[in-house]
Amino acid sequence: MSLLxxxxxxxxxxxxxxxxxxxFSDLLENNPDGKLSGKTIAIKDTISTAGLRTTCASKMxxxxxxxxxxxxVSLVKKQGATILGKANCDEFxxxxxxxxxxxxxxxxxxxxxxxPGGSSGxxxxxxxxxxxxxxxxxxxxxxxxxxxxxxxxxxxxxxxGLVSRYGLVAYGNSLEQIGPMAKNVYDCALLLECISDYDxxxxxxxxxKNINYTESLNDDISGLKIAVPREFFGNGTDPxxxxxxxxxxxxxxxxxxxxxxxxxxxxxxxLAAYYIIAMSEASSNLARFDGxxxxxxxxxxxxxNELFSNNRKSGxxxxxxxxxxxxxxxxxxxxxxxxxxxxxxxxxLITNDFKKIFSKFDAIIGPTMPTLPFKLGxxxxxxxxxxxxxxxxxxxxxAGIPSISVPCGYSDKLPxxxxxxxxxxxxxxxxxxxxxxxxxxxxxxx
Amino acid sequence: xxxxxxxxxxxxxxxxxxxxxxxxMFCNCSSDYRGNSPNTLLCTVCTGLPGSLPVLNKRALEAAxxxxxxxxxxxxxxxxxxxxxxFYPDSPKNYQITQYDKAGGIxxxxxxxVETNLGGVRITRIQMEEDPGKLQYEGSITTSSNTLIDxxxxxxSLVEIVTEPDIVSPKHAREFLNTIQSIVETIGECDSKLDxxxxxDANVSISDGRRVEVKNITSFKEVERALNFEITRQxxxxxxSKMETRHWDDVRRVTVTLRVKEGxxxxxxxxxxxxxxMVISDDYVDELRKSLPELPEMRLKRxxxxxxxxxxxxxxxxxxKIVADYFEETLSYDFNPKLLSGWIATxxxxxxxxxxxxxxDLPINAKTLAxxxxxxxxxxxNDSTAKAxxxxxxxxxxxxxxxxxxxxxxxxxxxxxxxxxxxxxxxNPKALEDAKNDPPAIHFLIxxxxxxxxxxxxxxxxxxxxxNKLK
Numbered sequence: 001m002s003l004l005x006x007x008x009x010x011x012x013x014x015x016x017x018x019x020x021x022x023x024f025s026d027l028l029e030n031n032p033d034g035k036l037s038g039k040t041i042a043i044k045d046t047i048s049t050a051g052l053r054t055t056c057a058s059k060m061x062x063x064x065x066x067x068x069x070x071x072x073v074s075l076v077k078k079q080g081a082t083i084l085g086k087a088n089c090d091e092f093x094x095x096x097x098x099x100x101x102x103x104x105x106x107x108x109x110x111x112x113x114x115x116p117g118g119s120s121g122x123x124x125x126x127x128x129x130x131x132x133x134x135x136x137x138x139x140x141x142x143x144x145x146x147x148x149x150x151x152x153x154x155x156x157x158x159x160x161g162l163v164s165r166y167g168l169v170a171y172g173n174s175l176e177q178i179g180p181m182a183k184n185v186y187d188c189a190l191l192l193e194c195i196s197d198y199d200x201x202x203x204x205x206x207x208x209k210n211i212n213y214t215e216s217l218n219d220d221i222s223g224l225k226i227a228v229p230r231e232f233f234g235n236g237t238d239p240x241x242x243x244x245x246x247x248x249x250x251x252x253x254x255x256x257x258x259x260x261x262x263x264x265x266x267x268x269x270x271l272a273a274y275y276i277i278a279m280s281e282a283s284s285n286l287a288r289f290d291g292x293x294x295x296x297x298x299x300x301x302x303x304x305n306e307l308f309s310n311n312r313k314s315g316x317x318x319x320x321x322x323x324x325x326x327x328x329x330x331x332x333x334x335x336x337x338x339x340x341x342x343x344x345x346x347x348x349l350i351t352n353d354f355k356k357i358f359s360k361f362d363a364i365i366g367p368t369m370p371t372l373p374f375k376l377g378x379x380x381x382x383x384x385x386x387x388x389x390x391x392x393x394x395x396x397x398x399a400g401i402p403s404i405s406v407p408c409g410y411s412d413k414l415p416x417x418x419x420x421x422x423x424x425x426x427x428x429x430x431x432x433x434x435x436x437x438x439x440x441x442x443x444x445x446x
Numbered sequence: 447x448x449x450x451x452x453x454x455x456x457x458x459x460x461x462x463x464x465x466x467x468x469x470x471m472f473c474n475c476s477s478d479y480r481g482n483s484p485n486t487l488l489c490t491v492c493t494g495l496p497g498s499l500p501v502l503n504k505r506a507l508e509a510a511x512x513x514x515x516x517x518x519x520x521x522x523x524x525x526x527x528x529x530x531x532x533f534y535p536d537s538p539k540n541y542q543i544t545q546y547d548k549a550g551g552i553x554x555x556x557x558x559x560v561e562t563n564l565g566g567v568r569i570t571r572i573q574m575e576e577d578p579g580k581l582q583y584e585g586s587i588t589t590s591s592n593t594l595i596d597x598x599x600x601x602x603s604l605v606e607i608v609t610e611p612d613i614v615s616p617k618h619a620r621e622f623l624n625t626i627q628s629i630v631e632t633i634g635e636c637d638s639k640l641d642x643x644x645x646x647d648a649n650v651s652i653s654d655g656r657r658v659e660v661k662n663i664t665s666f667k668e669v670e671r672a673l674n675f676e677i678t679r680q681x682x683x684x685x686x687s688k689m690e691t692r693h694w695d696d697v698r699r700v701t702v703t704l705r706v707k708e709g710x711x712x713x714x715x716x717x718x719x720x721x722x723x724m725v726i727s728d729d730y731v732d733e734l735r736k737s738l739p740e741l742p743e744m745r746l747k748r749x750x751x752x753x754x755x756x757x758x759x760x761x762x763x764x765x766x767k768i769v770a771d772y773f774e775e776t777l778s779y780d781f782n783p784k785l786l787s788g789w790i791a792t793x794x795x796x797x798x799x800x801x802x803x804x805x806x807d808l809p810i811n812a813k814t815l816a817x818x819x820x821x822x823x824x825x826x827x828n829d830s831t832a833k834a835x836x837x838x839x840x841x842x843x844x845x846x847x848x849x850x851x852x853x854x855x856x857x858x859x860x861x862x863x864x865x866x867x868x869x870x871x872x873x874n875p876k877a878l879e880d881a882k883n884d885p886p887a888i889h890f891l892i893x894x895x896x897x898x899x900x901x902x903x904x905x906x907x908x909x910x911x912x913x914n915k916l917k
Contacts, residue, residue: 047497056496068495068497167497167498169497170496170497173719173720174719201499203502203720203721280716283714284529284531284714284716287531287533287539288538288540290540293493293538294495328714331715336549336714340716
């Protein structure tokens with residue numbers, strides 16, 4: 001433990017410049033007989049940890065210590081991982097840059113002037129900056145894949161229902177999954193293997209789907225049919241990103257993959273549909289934070305209505321308030337049909353389009369993010385351009401399909417990620433292709 | 447009287463707690479919250495801690511379907527849960543998991559109907575939902591300076607029975623509620639004797655007025671009182687001027703404004719993403735249908751068709767399971783349905799209602815009542831004497847058997863009767879001849895015997911003995 005302890009002190013020191021962690025563990029524990037023994041892990045601060053404060057990067061929960069572990073937390077503990085602490089993120093996972101944190105922004109380890117992506121930016125930066133071996137993130141519209149891409153690591157959003165959400169503080173609960181983040185595909189597969197365990201406490205969790213993902217990583221990919229939607233290379237896609245992703249696709253062709261360009265018309269509506277659904281759900285999910293039973297309490301008020309208002313006014317940050325208000329608006333009578341119902345129709349359309357594609361193809365490939373990591377503060381005052389950066393990731397959440405981001409290149413020293421999606425519960429295929437990309441991309445991650 | 451309720455339309459929303467369930471609707475906490483210290487039956491789920499998730503208790507679904515079947519509803523093959531969003535301190539999540547009938551929402555049961563003596567009532571739907579916590583006031587809601595919250599009740603399983611506005615008077619409302627109570631008690635899913643296990647909200651409107659919702663009617667005795675108050679209030683101000691929610695203050699016995707009613711838009715209903723839609727198979731519904739006990743309507747049919755009670759009397763009896771069970775028990779000792787049903791539905795229930803006593807507290811057990819009816823069947827006493835004994839027992843608390851004994855001791859024994867009759871005939875020789883020629887004239891002789899015995903002889907026995915003399 002002394003080696004770990006000195007390493008822990010080093011991590012704490014390094015964290016001062018990266019700000020990947022909000023809270024460090026008081027006690028480092030590990031079970032020597034698990035699949036994750038010897039590995040250190042960072043847990044996104046939207047995932048509940050018994051006895052370790054879980055703030056969701058919000059002032060609202062600054063002092064909230066959950067009395068229970070999320071299912072995934074119990075599982076990684078059981079498998080011997082050592083939890084180093086709680087990773088920074090956008091407040092309540094709302095953001096794509098980890099700048100919307102009440103505990104300050106996280107810095108991209110590749111360039112401290114730039115964002116690590118979000119919302120699981122602390123988790124990604126911890127892994128990329130060697131502040132943890134592996135990490136858990138959560139992905140509602142790209143929150144694992146975006147920071148994985150920006151920080152040059154591997155991040156996987158599982159099929160909806162593969163991983164228990166019990167203990168994940170909900171943002172957009174019909175969209176999100178907890179998922180693994182790691183330096184390489186193998187560790188990502190291993191962590192996924194450990195957390196994809198059926199949990200009857202989550203009614204949306206599907207039974208009988210835990211598979212040994214690490215065993216099939218090296219399966220041959222020749223003959224696999226891969227679709228490349230033109231929509232993923234639309235306006236606003238950085239030419240450097242496009243070049244790197246297309247190069248990687250060419251390498252897959254050399255390995256025997258059969259690649260075809262296709263169109264998915266419905267994708268152009270995905271961003272609007274995603275934000276309406278996520279914000280609508282968020283407006284209801286976050287209603288419980290009223291400061292009455294736990295969380296920020298702003299002092300004496302004349303009645304409970306005033307108390308709730310004061311607590312929420314001082315507890316939530318600006319972006320959270322914006323999304324609650326937009327979601328409240330979208331669910332209001334008179335607008336409900338026009339926004340929420342229409343968004344659900346788009347969701348069905350996209351899901352069906354993906355189903356059709358997967359009847360012919362094994363996977364879909366494109367860039368994870370349309371751009372390179374942007375500078376801190378660059379998009380903070382322009383929420384729409386921030387929302388636009390999720391354009392390539394949200395469709396996997398709407399359709400509930402698995403998606404992985406794997407580093408495929410660099411522009412200068414800034415990482416670029418390639419995104420691979422497949423059909424429901426077909427994590428094996430995307431891990432398999434991701435593993436192949438790791439072998440053929442021509443560089444290693446230290 | 448009927449004019450007072452001209453144009454009155456009442457719709458009810460009845461909340462029945464599924465008291466037979468051991469655990470809450472979406473978690474494993476005990477649902478046996480009565481008598482427990484506040485805030486002791488709680489977990490991460492029913493307090494809505496961040497990250498907690500609801501999982502449906504299958505027994506809640508089963509009970510809701512059974513109630514739906516018993517109220518002649520169509521059971522939905524697909525059903526789902528919605529969130530009703532509103533900020534209120536009794537709701538730990540600031541939304542209630544419930545069901546909805548719009549925007550793709552499908553309640554577990556729809557389109558039923560229930561008969562009563564004062565007219566049928568259509569059931570719009572039955573929906574499952576969770577009970578909120580309980581706000582406690584010191585004294586009355588209007589005078590208390592503090593609000594305390596007990597979350598033990600939060601997450602208890604409820605079904606909400608929503609009616610069409612088919613109810614035409616406060617009395618009809620009470621009659622209907624009693625019928626519902628009898629049905630859920632028969633099924634065994636709701637013990638209405640438990641405090642607060644059945645609660646009603648009423649929508650009251652008069653002719654052109656706006657709909658006013660009266661909440662917090664916690665006992666069915668209060669229903670008539672609250673509705674009468676509200677109807678009078680609305681009539682006095684001509685028509686309710688605003689759509690609002692009022693609270694029945696059962697201490698002061700008035701309704702007070704709770705809040706100007708939010709339209710449904712205020713609740714921002716949408717499907718709960720944490721609870722996948724339910725698929726309910728026909729086989730499952732059939733299985734539950736077969737498991738149902740004899741329901742009050744079936745019992746009514748048996749009472750009217752097999753033992754020939756009038757529908758009116760039969761409905762009064764089946765309306766309360768305790769009464770119907772009691773009646774059937776008396777029949778097992780003395781099969782005299784007409785006499786016993788009359789006593790129970792008219793004399794006993796009339797007496798209990800006038801004195802505000804629950805049937806369950808009736809001091810005369812079924813065996814004793816049957817003992818009294820048996821003495822009529824065996825011609826030991828006549829109808830009117832027996833009824834007098836019953837009423838006397840009810841009012842004085844004296845045991846029926848004692849009253850009957852002293853009555854029989856008092857009465858002229860059958861051994862003495864022949865001599866008395868002999869004497870009456872010899873005193874009235876002509877009357878005997880008259881009766882031989884004209885049978886109805888026998889009543890003069892019977893009258894003379896009754897006079898001679900000061901009414902203490904058994905009428906039918908006297909008649910029989912005189913008839914023998916005529917042969």
